Amino acid sequence: MELHTLQTLEYSHILALLEEQASSEMGKEVIRKLSPSDDPEKVRHMLATTAEGMDVLRLKGFPSLAGVKDIRSVVKRARLGSILSPTDLRKVAGTAYGERQVKNVIASIEEEETPLTILRGFMENLTDLAELVKSIHSAIDVDGQVMDDASTELARIRRSMTQLQGGIRSTLDQMIKSSQYQKMLQDPIVTQRNDRYVLPVKQEYRSAFGGMIHDQSASGQTLFIEPEAVVQQNNRLRELEWEEEREVERILSQLTEQVAECGEALLVNLSVLTELDIVIAKGRFGGVLKGVCPEIAEGGMLILKKARHPLIPLDQVVPLDVELGGERQGIIITGPNTGGKTVSLKTVGLLALMGQSGMPIPAEDGSVLPVYNGIFADIGDEQSIEQNLSTFSAHMTNIIRILDKVEKRSLVLLDELGAGTDPTEGAALAISILEYILAKGSPLMATTHYNELKVFAHSRAGVTNASVEFDVETLSPTYRLLMGVPGKSNAFDIARRLGLPQEIVAEGRSHISTDENRLEEMISGLTKDRRQAEEDRTEAEQLRMQAEHLHQEYEEKLQTLETEKEKLREKARLEARTIVTRAKRETEEVMKELREWAKARPQELKEHQLTEMKKRLDQAEPEASIRRSSRVTTTKPRSIQVGDQVLVRSFGQKGQVTEDLGGGEFQVSLGLMKMKVSEKDMEWKSSPKPAKEQGSTFYRRQSVDVKHELDLRGKMVEEAIPEIDKYLDDALMAGYPKVSLIHGKGTGALRTGVQKYLQRHPRVKEYRLGEQGEGGTGVTVVELR
Template sequence: MHKKILKTLEFDQIRADLQKQAVTEKGQAMASRLEPRAHADKVQQMLDETYDGAKLLRLKGGIPVPALPDISASLKRVRIGAALNGTELAGISRVLQTVDGLVAFFDDIEELIELRRLYDLRGELSDLPALSRRLQRAIDDDGTVRDEASPELANLRRTIKTTEGQIREKMDGYTRGNSAKYLSDPIVTIRDGRYVIPVRSENKNKFGGVVHDQSASGQTLFIEPESIVNLNNKLREAQLAEQQEVNRILAVLSAEIEPEIDSLFDNARVIAYFDFINAKAKYARAIKATEPVVDDKNVVDLIQARHPLIDPAKVVANDIKLGGDYQAIVITGPNTGGKTITLKTLGLIQIMAQAGLYIPANEGSHIAVFSNVFADIGDEQSIEQNLSTFSAHMSNIISILNDLDSNALVLFDELGAGTDPQEGAALAISILDAVGEIGADVVATTHYPELKLYGYNTPGTINASMAFDIDTLQPTYHLLIGVPGRSNAFEIAQRLGLDQPIVDRAKLLISSDSHQLNDMISDLEKERQAAAMTDSDLQKELDRTTSLHNDLKKAYDELNAQKDKELKDARSKANAIVMNAQRESDSIIKELRQLQKQAPRMIKDDKLISAKTKLNSLHEADPLTKNKVLKRAKKQAALKVGDSVKVLQYGQTGTIVKKLDNKQWQVQVGIMKMAVNDNGLEKIQPERDETPKRHVATVKGGMGGPGTTLDLRGQRYNEAMANLDSYIDAALLANYPTVTIVHGLGTGAIRNGVTEYLKRSRNVKKFGYAPANAGGSGATIVVFK
């Protein structure tokens, strides 16, 4: 875009503010050169980078880029064979350390934070760990060559330190001993790189040695005593050797950098760009800016747009829309009403967005991508070129029309001003027509009433105005699109105290067309106010409805929370009941076994079955989720000999042996047979299991009880555990002293489940794997108490 428009709309100040947010020299340079782009893809890419920067600023405090010098000049010197000094090498070392930190930073967040562009930008960094370690080992952050840079340098510096210690020790003898009385001041100082003492001139022969300097008065001589001349010589030789070694190390390090110059240039560029993105994010936060939407139909729709350079406490936000139904806006109204600021706000925000910056407007604001933005704003009078204000404006407008295309935006301030009103209005209308023929978007401010009619009658054009408060006689600075500005001169004059006859006479002097125009504007203003009141009422109703919805949702959430709490409490109580029931069941079984051992004939089988029924009832779960009547009705029909049935009175499973009459069947339950009415039986459907089962022969106990071996192989874990529980209860009731559980090897899940179950059972005395010839670890032998 033209440099002039950037200055006219004060984009230079935006760049200056942005530059303050950067911390690296190259990042600041990038901010100072920022310009808007005219391609939608590039604009979106730049906005995506700002989005990533703002997201990282919010979540991680920003991209970790420290203050860094610009190493470009140093790298250019290396390219021509120069050796860098310590400060330059330290700068390159900091750049490499920053690369290491950035790579680690993005690696850490890649799985946690989704970004649009910066992971790709991270890929342009070249990690040079060997060179980075070499520089860190050799150069301090302040540019000093470290002792670790080479063994020779370390030895020389130890020699220097030792020699300096010896010199100071001898010098202390002069400053603290009897010789101190010959000194002007009991101190040790340095002249020409050699240690000396300040001696009164009359005592110069007391120490011998070499005089290196004297005071301005000549009363003090700085003498190197004869006794330390050799030590000073040794020190100086070591210092010269040290400097030569330092120069050698700097030259070697510079040579090691030379092959990586291109990578270092790229690293410096990418780091600076990260800093620039950080700066954009920080600036967006400072002005409370948001991400604009790049409109695919090139429509500008700014919501509560604010000029970024006006004090936030004083700036007035406005909704500005351009494009779509209309490509031209004619803004009318009195001076100092805010027309020019509105033009600048639109132009500046549009340029900011096309430069990839967030804009000072509410979320959801849309921006277009213009090929160029032109503006004729402000006093263009030129004394040097002998141009009047009107001539200067015309020259600028002619230049704009020559460069204009259909995808541009034009901003005219006080179009046609500075000449005869009638001619100025005619020119303004003609210029707007010319812009309309080209197809560019245009916003123009004017005082001319003729342009209000133009905005009303011309397709694709709409009137707008800046609101004015008649009561306070002050502008409100609010933009009203669709309503032309009306002159308030008569009302203002009356409120200020001008006599009514004078006002009435003035009204008679203006044409009827002007009266009709003002009446039209007045009617439009009333309609706008009515619409605003309706909108306000609807908004209040929406707020009430939203509040009610939120209250209902809160009550619903509280009800669900209360229900979940009650269910949790109920489950806890149920679990406690089940634990108590388990203890009671173990006690019942133990008591029955003792009774059966003592007097087996006195314990009837029906008592055993009744006890077993009580035990099973303790395991009944979730009774509300089972409709027993329906289940019974489904399973009761078509009973026949051999069917497996459930005796409802006792809750036990048995097999139908024979039919006694139309309503009674004989059922074998465990070790006993009983007669049961058909309405007391529930048919059990055999479960289909396509997995072939392996069985072992079971040894029947006395009186037809369960076998002494249970085979769980081929069963699922939950099924096996349920069968094991039922079998152990049956074996205890049958008074078996020992049983065998065959679980196989497999994955070990069922074997482990059997082991855990037996550990918890109070009725098991001991258990262990079967002998090798009886199944080994594939079977467990259980001995009851």
Template sequence: MNERILRVLEFKKIIENLSTHAATTLGKGLVSQLKPATELEQVIELQDETDEVTQIVRLNKAIPLGGITDIRSSIKRSAIGGVLSTEECLDVANTIYGGRQVKLFVDNLDLEEKELPILEGLVEQITPLRELEMEIKNCIDDRGYVMDSASASLRSIRTSIRTFENRIREKLESYTRNNSNLLSDAIITIRNDRYVLPVKQEYRGAIGGIVHDQSSSGQTLFMEPKAIVDLNNQLHGAITKEKQEIDRILRELSQKIAAEEHDLDQNVTILGQIDFIFARAKLGQEMKAARPKMNNHGFIQMKQARHPLIPIDEVVANDVEIGKTYSSIVITGPNTGGKTVTLKMVGLCTLMAQSGLQVPALDGCELAVFNEVFADIGDEQSIEQNLSTFSSHMTNIVDIIKHVDDRSLVLFDELGSGTDPQEGAALAMAILDEVVSRDARVIATTHYPELKAYGYNRSNVVNASVEFNVETLQPTYRLLIGVPGRSNAFEISNRLGLESRIIERAKGLVGVDSKNVETMIASLEKSHLEAERDYEKAHEVLLETEKLREDIAKEWKQLEQKKEELYKKAEEKAEKALTKARKEAERIVSEIRQMKSNVSLKEHEWIEAKKMLEEAQPHLTKKQTKQPDKKAAEQKELQPGDEIKLLTVNQKGEVLEKVSDNEFLVQVGIMKVKVKRHELQFLGKPKQTMDKPVATIKGSNYHVSTELDLRGERYEDALLKLEKYIDDVLLAGYPKASIIHGKGTGALRKGVQEFVKRHPQIKNAQSGGSGEGGSGVTVLEF
């Protein structure tokens, strides 16, 4: 990517904005060097880095990067034998400490079992170097002062310095008390690093000693009395020794820093990289951006994409697609409609995506990786080079045509402008034909009406326009793919008050072909808008139908369950009645047998009577568990959660999502795959595991756990399971139940709590205690 393209598309402004999110000079340095990558693997790696850290930024977790500075020059100077200053040594210690804090921050992150392989891999390369940090901190305080504890010699020297200073002050204070009339002021001061007194000129002989300075008027001499000359000499010698000892300490620290050159340099590089990635994630959050899926096929698809440099509350979002059914878009229409903004938005989002930045569009957007992005935008005429507007455009276009290929994105603004309209239009079509023939991706804007029909004559070119509201005389900035723009000159003139007779005369002067084209465009615009409205209505009806189908299926399932429960209850009641009747019959037969000696009945007749009594009892037909019929199972409608067998690999799995009428997303082992319906065999509904005591309801065993684990479930699926579970618990007669939803972002927990508030059978709901899972669990009382 050449510098001119980055300047024309205002990529430098993105860099400036990104730099404000970097916390260290290391990160800012990497931001300033950012350039779009041109290899798909490298771009995907950059996007992986940004997306991983975005998970942390969205939770408002701030990484501690304070105190980290670029110490690479200090490290190199120490490595070649240089002695670092106290400030440089302190920067090294603070950077080591900052690296340890970053490492600790990442190690303590809890993102609900989400893995951070890239970030964790980076912090693993950070070497703690705690011993070096402590050695520096034990010698130098936070203000950069070498402390007495740095060495025994330094402590001894500074003790002697304080002793000499105290003795000198005592002698000089005796002068200020006893000979104050000889002094200009009763103070002790310093000249040339020696203690002196301000003596009046006329009393110079009375004091005696060495003159080090005098006042500007010459009336005051700064004299060192003879009595303290030796003490001052001793003090000066001690100060010299102090400086020498400090130099020795700093030299030793510098040597220890040099010994860790490799680890320190690696720490600095890693910390800068981490700051750089966090800056990219923060910019994405600020723009409300999404991660783009990258491809090598020149395919671009963005939903509700916005220009990154226009405030969110002002910009109009648009859908853009190119590279699949058509490779070129020609946008026509009047000025100030937003054509150039759309052009720059596509180019700038492409550069951002190839630089590892997320783009301001809805989730699911897709962008291509290009070797080059070419742009001819704006008026770049030069007085010095004697270039007209047309010449400057042609110079750029000639250079573009020399280098364009199938891995290029080409942006033309007002193609062919600046010359005779007929010649310009013809030249624009010829240039487009040449670039399109090389299979490049092209977006061009133009005023020429001749280009409005261009897209209809080329299979891989589509027309587009920017919508204009004639009622308000304002552009809406909405991009209309498939509809060429029209001038709206007559409508605008009429709205502004131009007499109708003049407008009618102007219409009469317009050629028949132009009228037909304008009429066709107006019809296309109307059809396009009607199609959009119909699509929105159809989509709403589809959503309502889906919801109604789900409600009916849910009610039918509940009805089947209720019917099954009533059947079981009736069977149990009948069984009890039969058991009671059987016992009564046995009692009667027993009494009769005791009386048989008094009657003339044979033994075989009693046996026959008993058999007839048993045969008289009604027999209940128990429901038999049928073996699943393979053909019926294949025809059964599958729902998320159903147990299935993937026939192609003969493995059991679970339905995760219905993609279409004939396609499902299933999980088999650790794999998630999309398969056709005929490849699946229905095995049954998911069995509810039971790890708690079994509840008995009116004589039947009703299996339901006292806990429901919703962690890892999708929001909608979780609420459906919760509703079913509460019904089961109420049937089981439990007084309490626990819903495990985890902590996480709080979205699932909030959904659970709102649901239970609305449920009429739940008396109380509260978070679990310290031994019950805390805020990750909601305990219900019925």
């Protein structure tokens, strides 16, 4: 892109705002040099990457990469064999640690939540340098000092130095407190000269004090003397300091070798982390602007929805909608000065530059940008005193340069085209310039005051009029861009509103040509129609919102009804479960009583007792009376006869008809209770079978066939269990206190399965293997309760 265009559209201001969002040194440096790309694929990839960065910020946030430093020169020196300083090593550690920071964030976002295909690809290029980070952090503290425990030897040396320094200070402190030396000292303090501990001694006591002189005061009245008592200790301290320096140098050399070994991985990580910092900076910038990542158009179409100039505060900027490209190759914007024409041009140009730099733009979803190979702008007052050029000459010089470079994929922005010269000639020249650019196929936007250009835009195919709205009542612009409507000068209206006498205004209007009057009338009509359309659109939008509100309200009510239905279903299920549980409990009680009777008095069990028991079991079954009552019976009801099983609707229970009382009434036995029931209140269920009307009862016949043993040999455990369960019930009904289960010896699997089942059977008192004469281990003898 041309430097002139970047300066005109204030692109550097955008880079400065973007730089504030970066956290690393390298990221800020790269952003300062960032320029738009004219490669569609590269732009599309940059915007897709930025969109992923915005997703990461929305879902998890992102750590600061302030610890990532420019370590390129540090790595180079390490490779050349120089020993790195503790500060350099801390920079390396901070940069290496950035890899773990970003990996943790990306890994915490599930792929199902958002794929992050590009950013996850970045992670694959990062090398894990945790060992290097650990080595540096364990040796060098945050202040850039080598720590005592960086090595065992360094810890020993510093421990000895501390002890020796304590001894020296103790000796000197005793001398200060001694009455022998107090009169000789200028001040009762211990200080250092040339890294050796000394005392400030008065000049006149030089010989009496003794020791080595290391310095004197400016006046010569004070000498800094190292007493003979600590000379040897200071010498030893100096030796330990040399040892410390050598050990620190060894530690730093060792760490430097590690850095050199990881040099290539460090540089790759630095590059990836820098790129990530820029991506996240763009994402943060998008959040500040409340922006979106635009789509990239294939056919050169520009669509901006509610676009805002990024350098104008949100509470002051007026959004604009623009469509440029395709059948609409050019837009001619007219309107009063300070009405927002220039801002409209700059907004379109600057957003195009931002999009081609991979930045979000302050617009709404659905905005589309093409990728221009050149954006050319002639905006503002180009007057140059230094070059002795008038405004017109400066504009023409710039336009000539633009015309020489413009091509089909260029965007041309021209402000006040043809201004600065005779209006007639200026308008004619402006039209010819526009025709030249249109012939090249370049999309363009231009602002003007000339009526001739309004007519040109109205009659020229591919060109449309636009204007910035002006409120005559308040004498102020609204800054709204109106597409399809040319601007009106409003000079007479403004003059009249300001108080110019009406006769002067009327006289002025009479000097305007008929064509110009018709044009003004056409503009007024179009403006009125546009305003009416806006009002209609607003009303339609309100109606749409009301419809959506009603629809949402309906959906909520429907959801509430569904919830209530589900609650009712759940309540019904709970009630049904309660009924079934009660029925099962009643069944267990009947069976328990029946077994006890059969066991205690097998010969005394009467048929009517069994019948009563059976009726109680039938009555324990819950009736789905609601479901059955809802059915439509299409067949003729069967007549009720004595002996029939019937359902008494009013009780919801089954019973047996025992007597016909006449008059449509019957006596019905309901368990232990007999009552008179109307035929209308009964529903036929079944009639008694002839086979059951003769001989003994079913239970009595069954008991005759029950044997004292059950042969299970050759069966699997799964086959044997149901037979055992039925057999034990039959044996109980027959009154047998003890039975035998023959399972054979074999592998013992059947015996084990049978006995496990007997352990949990409620009617088994105990069991044992057969004794001699009973079958031994091939038989299990069961005692029933």
